[in-house]
Amino acid sequence: MPQIAPLATTLPAFIDAQAPSALAVLVDNHTARHCYPLVKSLLPKHTLIKIPAGETNKNLGTCETIWGALTNANFDRHALVLNLGGGVIGDMGGFCAATYKRGIAFAQLPTTLLSQVDASVGGKLGIDFQGFKNHIGVFTQPNDVLIDTAFLGTLPPRELRSGFAEVIKHCLIADAAEWERLRRYDLEDLDWNTAVAHSVAIKQRVVEQDPTEKGLRKILNFGHTLGHAVETHFLERPKGRLLHGEAIAAGMIMEAFIAHQKGMIDAALLAEIEEYLFAVYGNVPLTEADLEPVLAHTLQDKKNRAGQVRMALIDGPGQCAYDVPVTKSEMRQALDYYRG
Amino acid sequence: MPQIAPLATTLPAFIDAQAPSALAVLVDNHTARHCYPLVKSLLPKHTLIKIPAGETNKNLGTCETIWGALTNANFDRHALVLNLGGGVIGDMGGFCAATYKRGIAFAQLPTTLLSQVDASVGGKLGIDFQGFKNHIGVFTQPNDVLIDTAFLGTLPPRELRSGFAEVIKHCLIADAAEWERLRRYDLEDLDWNTAVAHSVAIKQRVVEQDPTEKGLRKILNFGHTLGHAVETHFLERPKGRLLHGEAIAAGMIMEAFIAHQKGMIDAALLAEIEEYLFAVYGNVPLTEADLEPVLAHTLQDKKNRAGQVRMALIDGPGQCAYDVPVTKSEMRQALDYYRG
Structure with missing residues (x-):
């Protein structure tokens, strides 16, 4: 279970308990x-x-740098790697540790809101490949996750807002009451220790039931099929940087629309979600020319089966279904709805 | 448990049972x-x-080729990869499958003796990196291992002899009676179905007790600390190709010498081992100039702890100890003994 406390109280004890032969900080x-x-x-x-x-930089070339540094320092199998950073550092540093000499110990020290409430918990590790996000990777649980919300004070407001999208997602898929509370708050008024602890607890509960995403864990992908596709598209054709949470916020609106079209949520909940997310995140500028490339990216989504897109879709407030087949035409309508 | 039978009887049934969304053969x-x-x-x-x-070619560049081929064919998480080949194909194809979209199904179809009795069993996967063997990899069990000894007929005699070194090793570390029998045989007179089944059973038994090599599994590394170092050295400075089993045969002589020096085996067993291995494999030509580079390579052995070399050493006939600290001076004496 991740520890949410100042690192001064958690980190030295963790390192003592591990007694590593050598230590690296990424x-x-x-x-x-x-x-x-x-x-x-x-x-x-x-x-x-x-x-x-x-x-x-979340690619094989950077992995070679990391593996090379561990090799040059003669790190053995009893060494420990601390990944100090956001999702990129955690995913890639974790992947490098989990594959160096077939796996050495590592801990996640997430420094962004996004990585504190999402990436650092659950053991999904990996890198991007040929433009596809997290295309190469493994499932390996870190030896610990040490979360210190003091780092959130070092973040630009836009980064904080990006991470907040996963907090919203956790409420939408698993806690209707918290969604009711949250949507009346301004981002600035949140108590981060409470919000992070709530979000981490939801994620941890889901991941423990299904660590390698054979079933239930897929609900954590709500907003992520179209969200990742939009994010990947912007990664390829930079026209202003798009943060992960901004893409996921857009994806949640689109996928909430699909859920509504399928009769899974009512018009009131769709309106609530849309209103709140547009208010916090604004609108990702998507032109007609962006639509086909975005749709093409959904074909590489890891939850697909035999070329058919399968989504996690909210199924009432605080509930979520998974493996729901979605057609290209339904996704196109959702993109049009978002743009309109 | 690996299946040892003609592929015509095992492979179609395996594929039917997997029901993959797509199939690749490497x-x-x-x-x-x-x-x-x-x-x-x-x-x-x-x-x-x-x-x-x-x-x-067992490197990241080739992995990129394999991952790229899976990506271009739009393989999803329910696809299946069959690795048809020797240890390089199995280790690298398995690593690529185990990391593609965080892991898809794969089966090993080993075609060399070495891979049938060793590499295909036990879930060690990986590639070489910066000249170090299997430096990057994971432990992931294949969905099945389908062994057809008919492939052994396609091998050059030298390849067959190389693989035989692991058969010898399995007897030395775990079956004194079989060692007594084996050392009176010529390679040509062996029944391969029997010999492979015996060797696979030993390896499987050890691996099941310790899949990720925290303890007991290390006994499978007898001969491999110095053997790998010699193999790596020859890989870097090609002066005539050296096969894995040839390097391991040399490593087993050197490490048997160290075991004898430490009082773990008697002079008679050392003499038996030496006589048999030199008769089958001849002598790997090592010059004075080769010694330091070979010794340097042992520092990267995955079984080391805090810079100290730890070996698996036979501890009487059919028995093996592990995590035995060995000094550089002891290794140098063993190299000198081998050369003399």
Whole structure:
């Protein structure tokens, strides 16, 4: 179970218990500057591995840098890697640790809201490949997840808002009462320790029941089929940076529309979701020319079966179904609805 | 449990039971010519992925080729990969399958003696990296291992002899009576169905007790610390090709010498091992200049802890200890003994 507390109280005890033969800390240029100084004094002798920030570096080339650094430092199987950063650092650093000498220990020290409530929990690791998100990876649980919400103070507001999309998602798929409460709040008024703990608890509960996503875990993908497709499309053709949560917010509107079309949620809930998400995130600019590429990306979604897109769709407030077949025409209508 | 029987009786039933959404067969240029024709008629519609043969291609670049082929064919999570070939195909194809979309189904169809008695069993997957063997990889059990000894007839005698080293190793570490029997046989007189079944049973028994090599499984590494180091050294500085089993045979002589020096085996057993292995494999030519590079490679052995080499060493006939600390000086003496 992830620990939500200041690192000063959790990290030294964790390292003592692991008693690693060697220690590495993986950072990017942002977390090297903003987060590593807050952690450094808590650590014994370690190797610092620094990589460039950003999703575009979440690739095999950067893995080679990380594996190379572990190799050059003669790290053995009893070494420990601490991934200090957002989702890219956690997913890629975890993947590198889980595959170095067929797997060494690692812990996630998530520094963004997105990674605290989502990426760091559940053992999904991986990198992008040929433009597809998380296309190469493994399921491996970290040895621990140490969450310190003090890092959220170092984030730009837009990053914080992006991570908030997963908080909203967890309420929509699993906690109707919390959704009712949340949608009356402004982002600025939230208590992060409470909100993060609530979100992590939902995710952890789902993941424990289905660690390798054979069934139930798929509900965590609500908003993510079309959301990932939009995100991938923007990654390929940069026209202004689009953050993960911004893409997922758009995806949740589109997929809530599909759920409504299929009679799974009523018009009132669709309106609530739409209103709240547009108010927080605004509108992702999608032109007619963007539609086919976005639809094409959905064909690579990992939840598909035999070329057919299968979605997680909310099925009433605080509930979610999965493996729901969705046609290209239904997705196109959803994209049109979002744009209109 | 691996199935040892003609593929005509095992493969169609396995594929029916899996009911994959798509099927790929991974081959190299050798197995494309010698093995694929024997299998093709047993298969439904499939994608053939062909890579160049040889350990030097067991790298990330070839993985990109394989992942790219799966991606281009729009393979989803319910697809199945059949790895038709020796250890390189099985280790690398298994690694690619186990990491594609965080893991799809795969089966090992080993075509060499080495892969039938060793690589295909036990779920060790991976590739070489920066000259280190199997440096990047995972532990993932294949969905099945289908062993057809008819393929052994397609092998050059030297390949067969190489694989035989693991048969010898299994006897030395786990079956004293079989070692007594085996060492009186010529390679040519063996019944392969019996020998393969015996070897696979030993390996399977060990692996089931310790799938991720926390303890007991390490005994399978007898001969492999110095053997791998010699093999890696030859891989870097090609001066005549050295096969895996040839390197392991040399490693077993060196490590048997160390076991004897430590009082773990008597002089008679050392003499038996040495006599038999030199008779079957001859002598790997090692010069004075080779010694330091070989010793340096042992520092990257995955069984080490905190920079100290730990070996699996036979501890009497048919028995083996593991995690035995060995110094550089002891290894150097063993190399000198082997050369003398």
